[in-house]
Amino acid sequence: MLILQCPYCGVTAEETELHAGGEAHLKRFGPGSSDDDFHDYLFMRENPRGIHLERWRHVSGCGKWFHAARCTQTLEVFGTYSAQTTEPPQQIKDAISAKRPGWSWRDVSG
Amino acid sequence: MSEAVSALNGASFAGLARVEETGLGGMITLRGDFTSAGFQAAVKAATGCAVPELRKITIADRGAVAWMSPDELLLLVDYAEAEAVTASLAEDLAGEHHMAVNVSDARACFTVSGAAAREVIAKVAPVDLAPGQFAPGDFRRTRFAQVAAAFWLDEADVFHIVCFRSVAAYMFNLLSTAAHPQAQVGVYS
Numbered sequence: 434m435l436i437l438q439c440p441y442c443g444v445t446a447e448e449t450e451l452h453a454g455g456e457a458h459l460k461r462f463g464p465g466s467s468d469d470d471f472h473d474y475l476f477m478r479e480n481p482r483g484i485h486l487e488r489w490r491h492v493s494g495c496g497k498w499f500h501a502a503r504c505t506q507t508l509e510v511f512g513t514y515s516a517q518t519t520e521p522p523q524q525i526k527d528a529i530s531a532k533r534p535g536w537s538w539r540d541v542s543g
Numbered sequence: 544m545s546e547a548v549s550a551l552n553g554a555s556f557a558g559l560a561r562v563e564e565t566g567l568g569g570m571i572t573l574r575g576d577f578t579s580a581g582f583q584a585a586v587k588a589a590t591g592c593a594v595p596e597l598r599k600i601t602i603a604d605r606g607a608v609a610w611m612s613p614d615e616l617l618l619l620v621d622y623a624e625a626e627a628v629t630a631s632l633a634e635d636l637a638g639e640h641h642m643a644v645n646v647s648d649a650r651a652c653f654t655v656s657g658a659a660a661r662e663v664i665a666k667v668a669p670v671d672l673a674p675g676q677f678a679p680g681d682f683r684r685t686r687f688a689q690v691a692a693a694f695w696l697d698e699a700d701v702f703h704i705v706c707f708r709s710v711a712a713y714m715f716n717l718l719s720t721a722a723h724p725q726a727q728v729g730v731y732s
């Protein structure tokens with residue numbers, strides 16, 4: 434059972450109170466972008482065995498979207514953070530580095 | 544105007560705990576900036592209550608105010624007053640970014656009371672209901688089995704539950720099943 438703390442209401446919510454929202458920090462390529470950029474935006478997703486940054490929604494709670502950093506292999510949670518950011522904050526990067534030195538995810542690293 | 548009735552006409556069930564549909568309740572969804580003085584004054588004028596702290600409910604004689612999310616409150620008022628209170632909120636908050644909607648007819652209200660009330664709620668919601676963990680004045684949005692719900696505990700140790708009117712029968716059956724006399728677990732006793 435995955436348990437995440439919602440950064441908006443503070444509830445330690447178990448998985449059934451949440452809804453998974455897929456990969457975090459996607460940059461949208463819309464009208465006017467190149468076909469390659471639009472293709473990658475639409476279809477190309479990370480599917481790591483290990484550290485992953487994701488979007489989650491506290492759907493049966495306060496209703497807010499937020500971000501989570503976790504390990505898909507062990508279900509270890511490194512932390513959750515605000516949705517109003519395009520990259521993980523330093524304390525999340527530090528929390529991952531403390532457990533998995535040398536980690537990286539897309540172009541993000543400790 | 545037609546005569547408004549609640550979804551289950553005050554149905555009740557007595558088992559491990561008493562489950563009751565409490566009839567029509569006035570409910571207003573209010574969104575806005577909690578830190579704004581104008582917003583706080585409007586909430587006070589509408590209900591007699593201050594803006595509650597995170598995941599709390601403040602209760603006064605005239606009404607109550609519950610914390611729904613960082614930008615959303617649920618105002619509980621008399622059913623007959625809800626339309627007028629919604630209108631005066633819109634007046635008080637004119638010029639300020641906000642939303643006030645009378646949602647009374649979209650909702651159903653229940654109470655669960657009695658010695659096993661905590662256990663009955665704990666069976667159907669993923670919330671820690673140990674006495675030290677959920678206290679009077681606490682407010683929580685969650686799910687009750689398969690439907691969305693919000694609930695709080697009052698000073699008389701009565702749980703109040705709010706859900707969508709469309710699932711009122713489901714909620715009543717769910718709570719009644721959890722309160723079945725032969726379904727005791729005794730986890731908090």
Ligand SMILES: [Zn+2]
Nearest residue numbers: 439442491495
């Ligand atoms: Zn939340």
